[in-house]
């Protein structure tokens with residue numbers, strides 16, 4: 554399990570190692586075709602900042618080689634905001650007095666139909682809060698089954714499950730799972746996740762092993778930028794990615810690193826701010842580190858950043874996202890989990906991508922490559 558591996562990697566030593574990387578380390582990493590985590594650390598270090606243009610060109614080259622000009626489009630659907638956790642940065646945390654919604658089957662189908670009117674989406678991400686007693690495995694599996702007539706690719710972002718539960722939902726038509734570790738800083742993790750199942754760091758971080766054991770086709774990983782030192786956190790995710798690729802080599806992987814937006818939770822302010830240049834550096838570093846990994850940007854990022862990075866390394870994007878349950882049809886005015894930055898319609902995002910020479914595709918990579 555990855556938690557055992559993580560115990561061998563010191564957070565503070567990793568931070569020190571990143572900050573002591575030199576120009577020579579960066580140049581060595583840029584010359585290599587196959588990079589290890591040590592090279593990745595050089596590319597996210599301050600020493601790499603003068604090499605942003607070089608990194609951008611390399612990232613663009615590798616992206617073109619592996620993905621061409623295509624951009625895979627997806628849309629998230631929150632099917633419930635019921636949650637028993639208390640993540641301090643989230644508007645859905647359990648202590649927040651707000652109306653909780655668990656969409657009925659009929660409401661879920663109405664959302665699917667409404668989404669299909671926004672654009673020819675074939676990739677959908679079903680998102681829940683974490684309330685296994687009220688919106689558990691059966692509920693999620695049913696939502697997946699209901700989605701299949703409308704979408705060829707159905708992913709879920711839900712509470713970490715047992716391996717057999719992932720397998721069960723996959724048998725119902727689920728194609729992939731996304732889970733945010735949020736931060737790999739074990740020591741500080743419970744400051745942000747004080748109660749509920751999410752407070753169990755090991756259960757969460759080992760969830761990715763359970764996905765691999767269940768044979769989940771696509772695993773999406775993510776850290777939330779704004780909690781802990783971002784360079785160290787993304788390096789831990791790079792370790793985790795390499796570990797998973799070694800153990801579950803048939804699985805495809807994606808990485809996400811959204812920057813924290815203000816929630817309606819009394820205003821938890823990010824501890825760490827990442828500049829646009831640093832976001833670009835990180836994106837290039839991941840592409841150079843792993844030529845095949847899918848890099849996903851959500852609508853948390855502003856339109857101009859998404860348009861720019863679409864040409865330089867990003868391979869999957871959401872569009873016209875609503876972050877409240879039933880936001881596309883049933884309950885368009887309820888409290889959202891976080892504010893989106895890019896509020897353009899799917900049609901507008903598609904037009905901008907095409908203007909920049911990209912080819913938005915609405916199906917999954919498998920469909921494209923087949």
Ligand code: SF4
Nearest residue numbers: 636640643645646682
């Ligand atoms: S981040 Fe997820 S688990 Fe945490 S409070 Fe929000 S909805 Fe619940």
